[in-house]
Amino acid sequence: MKQKLSILAILLCVLLLCTSCTTRLAAVDSLIRAPKLTGVNLQVQQSLDQSVGEPIILKTPLSGEYSSAFVYRDLDNDLVNECIAFYALQSSDSVHMNILDTDQEGVWFSVGDTVGSGSDVASLTFADIDGNGRDEILVTWQIPESKSNQYLSVYGQYSSDSGVVSMINELYTAFHILDADADGSAELFLAVIEAAGDSYLASGRLFDYHASHQQIELVSEMVLDPSVTSYANICHDYEGSICRLYLDGVVSETHRITELLEISASDLRLRAPSVHDEDVAAFSLRPGTDICSDINRDGYIEIPSYSLLPGSAAIDRDNAVSEDLYVTVWSRFSSGDMVPAYRYLSLSDWGYYFEIPDDWSGKVCVVKDLKLQRLRFYQIDENGNTSHMLFCIDWIQGSTRQFSEEQMRENMIYSDDNQHYLALITNYGADFGIEISDLISGFIKI
Ligand SMILES: [Ca+2]
Ligand SMILES: [Ca+2]
Ligand SMILES: [Ca+2]
Numbered sequence: 001m002k003q004k005l006s007i008l009a010i011l012l013c014v015l016l017l018c019t020s021c022t023t024r025l026a027a028v029d030s031l032i033r034a035p036k037l038t039g040v041n042l043q044v045q046q047s048l049d050q051s052v053g054e055p056i057i058l059k060t061p062l063s064g065e066y067s068s069a070f071v072y073r074d075l076d077n078d079l080v081n082e083c084i085a086f087y088a089l090q091s092s093d094s095v096h097m098n099i100l101d102t103d104q105e106g107v108w109f110s111v112g113d114t115v116g117s118g119s120d121v122a123s124l125t126f127a128d129i130d131g132n133g134r135d136e137i138l139v140t141w142q143i144p145e146s147k148s149n150q151y152l153s154v155y156g157q158y159s160s161d162s163g164v165v166s167m168i169n170e171l172y173t174a175f176h177i178l179d180a181d182a183d184g185s186a187e188l189f190l191a192v193i194e195a196a197g198d199s200y201l202a203s204g205r206l207f208d209y210h211a212s213h214q215q216i217e218l219v220s221e222m223v224l225d226p227s228v229t230s231y232a233n234i235c236h237d238y239e240g241s242i243c244r245l246y247l248d249g250v251v252s253e254t255h256r257i258t259e260l261l262e263i264s265a266s267d268l269r270l271r272a273p274s275v276h277d278e279d280v281a282a283f284s285l286r287p288g289t290d291i292c293s294d295i296n297r298d299g300y301i302e303i304p305s306y307s308l309l310p311g312s313a314a315i316d317r318d319n320a321v322s323e324d325l326y327v328t329v330w331s332r333f334s335s336g337d338m339v340p341a342y343r344y345l346s347l348s349d350w351g352y353y354f355e356i357p358d359d360w361s362g363k364v365c366v367v368k369d370l371k372l373q374r375l376r377f378y379q380i381d382e383n384g385n386t387s388h389m390l391f392c393i394d395w396i397q398g399s400t401r402q403f404s405e406e407q408m409r410e411n412m413i414y415s416d417d418n419q420h421y422l423a424l425i426t427n428y429g430a431d432f433g434i435e436i437s438d439l440i441s442g443f444i445k446i
């Protein structure tokens, strides 16, 4: 009897082991397989499969806000979402866009199918360009024959009977949606760099909806800087009835420029404003990757530029000058002038920016000591010579245990888990009017 019981126990163990094996294997298997579509997505997929009638591969936009092959959006303002689906046929490279809607029973059906202008969907976005209060679909298509250019297509005027109307299909290098005349409907700005013989031609093109043609058409065009090879960013702001466009162009692996364009609300014409004989692009030529932004959050965009900080330098371990120091100056274009709004020294390798007040110009110089990881600020005397040290900021890593309570309370500018910035203000600095609170407010951790 005992023997029979042991055999039964062994059999039970083997059975249990096998069951857990199977469970584990099933879990692994479900990880390997692509997740199955469920719910609405499954119904859409079935309708799409049925409508196409041959094997398909779903396509997901490669970048941007929408990272799904099925995007639900109410295109006709009837408070029920339609579905925009992207796919490719297994038999060809072209990407298709299919729009699906639901009937009165809530059953999905395909309204229409469009072949896109590329081999992949680069991005998807929505905007009302014809001003009918409904969103148009903006799709950018990746084209295999070009690394830098893509196609932009806009589809609109959706109805469940006839689907969408194609309103534009344009080659572009960078595009930007804006409402230049502030009338509530969007315009499109496209920057295009195209080969022209041995060189390149860059142009800026503004497109607006033409009601009688029911198309989005070119309204203004101008030549852009041919030294730009791509655009890092485009943004815009307004001053009165003028809309300003800021194009951050990449001119080399290390340098960028900003091109400034204006569009007046009355005629939607593009033009380049002049800045007291100075070219904005030349003014804004700068190393690094800064792009225009509203740096001081006053509602207007500032353009970054670099300016040499006189008498200042970085010194290496042997106390030899290793590089000049530059201040990043953020200026706003206003009434034909570049007005500095914010200036800082970028110590991105040490994890911070330090604001240089306007009134320090010509009075203070800086030494960045690479060996001690110390930034020293000196007063410049009336003869233009470097004199007393006003203050310094040390970049220190490690735990805060190395600092005294007094240091933590009176000298610490910024401190986190393992990075600390400790200041020392000399008597000369105190006489100059510098307080620890000034250093704390001028310090920007990045
Ligand atoms: Ca709808
Ligand atoms: Ca619309
Ligand atoms: Ca508009």
Ligand SMILES: [Ca+2]
Binding pocket: 293, 294, 295, 296, 297, 298, 299, 300, 301, 302, 332, 341
């Ligand atoms: Ca601003």
